[in-house]
Amino acid sequence: MSVDLSTSLGSLQLAAPTMTASGCAAAGRELAQFGDVASLGAVVTKSIMLNPRSGRATPRMAETPSGMLNSIGLQGPGLEAFLEKDLSWLVENDVTTIVSIAGGSVEEFREIAIRLRDVPGIAGLEVNISCPNVESRGQVFACDPNSASAVIEAVRAEWTSSAPILAKLSPDVTDIVTIARSVADAGADGVSMINTLLGMVIDVDNMRPLLGGRTGGLSGPAIRPVAVRAVYQVHAALPDLPILGMGGIRSGHDALEFIAAGASAVSIGTVVFGDPGAPWRVAAELGQELEARGYGSLREVVGAAHKG
Amino acid sequence: MSDAQQVKAQILSIEPVGSYFHMVLEAPTIAEHVLPGHFVAIAVGGIGSGMLLRRAFSIHRATANQSIEVIFAAHGQGTHWLATQQAGDVLDIVAPLGKPFALPRQPVPCVIVAGGYGSAPMDMLTQELKARGCSVDVVLGAATQDKLFGVLDLKRDADSVTVTTDDGSSGVRGRVTDVLPELIQRTSARAVYACGPMGMLSAVAKVSADNGAFSQCAVEESMACGIGVCMTCVLPVIGDDGVTRMLRSCVEGPVFRGDRVRWDDVDTIPEDAFGAPVPGGH
Numbered sequence: 353m354s355v356d357l358s359t360s361l362g363s364l365q366l367a368a369p370t371m372t373a374s375g376c377a378a379a380g381r382e383l384a385q386f387g388d389v390a391s392l393g394a395v396v397t398k399s400i401m402l403n404p405r406s407g408r409a410t411p412r413m414a415e416t417p418s419g420m421l422n423s424i425g426l427q428g429p430g431l432e433a434f435l436e437k438d439l440s441w442l443v444e445n446d447v448t449t450i451v452s453i454a455g456g457s458v459e460e461f462r463e464i465a466i467r468l469r470d471v472p473g474i475a476g477l478e479v480n481i482s483c484p485n486v487e488s489r490g491q492v493f494a495c496d497p498n499s500a501s502a503v504i505e506a507v508r509a510e511w512t513s514s515a516p517i518l519a520k521l522s523p524d525v526t527d528i529v530t531i532a533r534s535v536a537d538a539g540a541d542g543v544s545m546i547n548t549l550l551g552m553v554i555d556v557d558n559m560r561p562l563l564g565g566r567t568g569g570l571s572g573p574a575i576r577p578v579a580v581r582a583v584y585q586v587h588a589a590l591p592d593l594p595i596l597g598m599g600g601i602r603s604g605h606d607a608l609e610f611i612a613a614g615a616s617a618v619s620i621g622t623v624v625f626g627d628p629g630a631p632w633r634v635a636a637e638l639g640q641e642l643e644a645r646g647y648g649s650l651r652e653v654v655g656a657a658h659k660g
Numbered sequence: 661m662s663d664a665q666q667v668k669a670q671i672l673s674i675e676p677v678g679s680y681f682h683m684v685l686e687a688p689t690i691a692e693h694v695l696p697g698h699f700v701a702i703a704v705g706g707i708g709s710g711m712l713l714r715r716a717f718s719i720h721r722a723t724a725n726q727s728i729e730v731i732f733a734a735h736g737q738g739t740h741w742l743a744t745q746q747a748g749d750v751l752d753i754v755a756p757l758g759k760p761f762a763l764p765r766q767p768v769p770c771v772i773v774a775g776g777y778g779s780a781p782m783d784m785l786t787q788e789l790k791a792r793g794c795s796v797d798v799v800l801g802a803a804t805q806d807k808l809f810g811v812l813d814l815k816r817d818a819d820s821v822t823v824t825t826d827d828g829s830s831g832v833r834g835r836v837t838d839v840l841p842e843l844i845q846r847t848s849a850r851a852v853y854a855c856g857p858m859g860m861l862s863a864v865a866k867v868s869a870d871n872g873a874f875s876q877c878a879v880e881e882s883m884a885c886g887i888g889v890c891m892t893c894v895l896p897v898i899g900d901d902g903v904t905r906m907l908r909s910c911v912e913g914p915v916f917r918g919d920r921v922r923w924d925d926v927d928t929i930p931e932d933a934f935g936a937p938v939p940g941g942h
Contacts, residue, residue, distance in 0.1 A: 375890075382888040382911070385663035398891075404935035406906050409928050413884045413892035418710040420884060424891045427906060430935070564927060572712050625885035626703060626712045628754065629666050 355642045356649035357635065359393070359617050361594045362516035362541040364476050366448070366617055368393040369650055370607065370635040373598045373621030374452035374478060374520070374544075375399065375424065377631075379438035380445075386628040390446045393617055393635075396544075397438065399454035399480040402463055404430035409564030414553040419572025419600065420622060421551050423565030426454055426483070431467055443473035450476035450518070456486040458506045465510040476515045478596075479507055479540070482522045482547040494522035494547065497530050501538035508539030516541035518596055521586075523578055524550050532586040532593065542594035543586060544619070546579045571622040576600030580613050587614020587655050602630070604637025611638075611650060612657040664887065665690055666754045672727055673747050678806045680731050680777050681743050682720070687728045690755045694722035696785035697760035697878055697915045700730060701886035703752040704738035711738050713884050714754065718855065718914075720780040728755065731780040731809055757886050758914045761785055761853055761876050767793030768850040771843055771873070772818070773836050773864050775801050775856025779810040781878070785853060786817045795819050797847050801836035801860070805829040837863045844871040851876065854918070858926060865918025875918030881909040896922040896930050904933045 357369050371394040377383050380395035389395060407427025414421045428434065442449045451474050455461040461479065468474060481493035481503050493499040504519050511517055519535035521528060523546040532543050548569025555562040579599025587595060597615025601607050602623045610618050620631045627633070638650070647653055669685040676682075685700075701714035715738045717730040734743040745751070761781075764770065770789050772782050779800050786796045796817075801824040802808045808823060808830060815821045822839050823831025832839055837860075844852065844867070852868040854861050855878040868875035883893035888911035897907045898920045906929065907913065922930060929936050 378889040378891075385887075386666055406929045406933045406935040406937070407891065407894070410892070410894060411882060411927070412894070413882060413890070415711065415713050415884075418712065420712060422884070422890070422892060427891050427894065427935070573710075622712060625890050626714055627666075627752075628885075628887055628889075 355639045355647060356651070357639055359650050361476065361518065361596055361616055363514060364516050366393040368635050369617050369638060370631045371396050371450065371596070371617060371619045372624065372631055373619035374480065376621040376624050379434070379442060380447055381438070381441050383624070383628055383631070384445070387632045392448070392631050394448040394450045394475060395442060396450040396478055396619055397452050398428060399426055399452040400428055400431055400434045400464070401426060401454050402431050402460050404428065404433065411562060411564055414562050414568065416551070416553065416570065416572075417574060419570055419574035420625070421553055421563060421568035421570055422548070423563040423568035425565055431464060435471060439471065439473060448475045449473060450478050452478040452480050452520070454480040454483045455503070456483060458502050461503050462506040462510055465507045469510060469512050474513065474515055476518060477507070477511065478518045478520050478544050479503060480520045480547070482520060492522060492524070494520070494531065495525050497534035500531050501534040504535045504538035504540050518542045518544045520544040520547055521582070522547045523575070523582055528582050529585050529589045532590055536590060536593050542596060544596040544598065545586065546575070546582050546599045549575055549578065571600065573600040573602050573606075573623070576606060580609050583610055583615050584613040584657065588658060591655065601634060604634050604639070604641045607634050607638045608641045608653070611653050612655070614655040614658065616654050664754050664757050666752065668750050669753045671745055671747050671749050671751065674745060677731070678809060680733050680809055682729065682731055684727050684729045685751065685753065686726070687753065687755065688725045691722040691726055691728050692724045694719050694728060694756045695760035696781050696788050697758065698756035699758045699886070699914060700728060700753050700755035701757060702742065704741050714886055715739060715742065716757070716883055716886050718781045718878065719756065719784075721784055731777045733777060754886065758910060759912065761878070761915050763788060763792060764794060764851050769795045769847045770851045770853065771840070771847060771849040772796060772798045773840060773852060773854040773856070774799070775836060775860040776807050777809045778856030778878070779814070781855060782853070783810055783813045783817055786814060790817065795847060797843055797849070798822070799824065799836045799839055799843060801825070801856070803827065836860060837867050840864065840867045841871055844868065844873050849873050852918070854878065858923070861918065862923035865921065865923060869919050876915050877918045877921065878914045879909050879916060879921070880914070883910050886910045896925045896928070896933055898922065904930055906933060
């Protein structure tokens with residue numbers, strides 16, 4: 353007997369439940385030596401911005417207990433080079449691709465949406481609103497319901513494709529349900545949660561923050577309970593809003609927690625750095641976890657933890 | 661580039677050597693693809709470990725269809741754990757990774773420079789260069805005698821070995837760059853191969869260029885993934901088109917041309933780097 357692991361995020365049908373998390377698998381190509389990338393639910397690409405971007409100074413990384421801090425600063429080749437070199441590879445290899453986009457202003461998000469809407473091979477858009485808004489003293493879009501919804505409204509207005517728009521939410525907010533509701537009202541088809549938590553490590557030999565960017569995003573199993581809580585809260589408040597769950601997923605058991613909390617699919621992020629085969633392994637383990645509990649499909653377990 | 665493989669590798673032996681550990685891993689499917697300068701990334705801490713990130717080590721030696729060997733220092737939590745492992749234990753490894761040393765097409769005189777256990781890949785490189793008819797003269801440097809590695813093997817395989825130590829406990833008191841200019845001149849070296857701390861590599865690249873030799877430097881940058889997806893291990897490198905880009909030392913390196921790395925700008929984003937922040941932008 354095998355468990356049906358197919359699932360969906362809004363209109364997007366997925367043959368497999370695990371994806372790569374944005375920023376943790378580049379544009380998929382490097383993982384091809386460890387498994388069949390086309391067999392994943394999707395590759396969620398590293399967030400792409402309009403123009404090439406160097407990112408932040410090194411050190412960009414610090415290992416922390418069951419996790420890590422990163423301060424990459426969205427290094428990337430810019431939209432045109434991404435389409436030419438990265439998306440083309442994904443399309444050629446039949447990879448289901450969710451393109452993550454980032455911007456420093458509402459206008460930049462809008463321009464990217466216009467450029468991408470007619471590009472074939474994009475199964476979904478993940479809008480990374482955890483970037484600083486240069487027009488609002490660097491406040492992160494995702495931390496303010498008005499800024500968050502302004503970005504999603506702008507993207508929605510231009511997005512003529514039927515591929516779903518997912519808003520990626522930051523956990524660094526007072527009430528994540530407020531933000532989820534605002535982006536859903538602005539036209540998001542679903543939410544991805546969670547992004548990293550802001551953190552810092554001090555280098556006490558040099559008496560300064562260790563990372564070149566001073567602060568960094570905390571990720572890995574250390575943040576998993578925070579992510580499960582966030583997914584649970586949003587699913588409780590907005591049960592019809594599809595959720596792509598992520599945050600420290602390392603095993604099929606971890607993934608099942610997210611599904612039970614209300615996620616319809618999951619992304620594997622930081623764990624890929626240490627275990628490049630993890631996106632495939634977690635999917636297989638998830639099937640075993642479901643089977644061991646007598647379930648015939650993943651879909652029947654989405655949000656199951658709310659029924660008790 | 662041959663694909664990297666993620667495999668379970670049994671430890672065949674693990675022994676202290678001076679200040680370091682010498683570990684032999686059974687990795688028959690990997691060994692035949694290893695070239696000098698390749699590295700291996702090893703998961704540490706066991707199943708469920710709180711240390712998520714692999715530790716990267718240059719490959720010391722590879723025996724086809726059999727094993728790969730690494731040299732490591734137990735200087736952090738992960739490598740301390742590694743040092744407690746024993747023959748028969750099994751490690752999760754990913755290899756071969758990175759871009760190896762570029763080898764000369766002609767049998768030219770070569771010099772190898774290494775600091776501390778940066779000498780780990782250099783005996784394999786020496787054998788490769790000698791097989792191509794190159795002469796190989798080696799400089800090994802360390803803070804103290806016990807931090808030297810590989811002196812005997814290199815004395816056997818290279819044309820000469822010069823040792824320097826900061827405290828004079830072995831060989832010439834001083835730094836590798838104190839003896840390097842004379843060695844390049846005396847051997848008419850065309851290529852210099854280096855592995856060691858960034859400060860040493862920077863100095864070796866400059867001395868090499870000043871003396872008319874190309875340099876190939878294997879850098880040490882802290883990296884999270886080792887496979888090119890995390891973007892943490894970048895450094896500013898000038899491309900063929902003259903443009904500086906922040907390149908990943910795990911896949912575009914760890915070996916770079918010494919004259920292309922902007923050593924003084926490591927740990928910064930140079931203002932003229934591709935995609936660098938612009939005033940008023942973000």
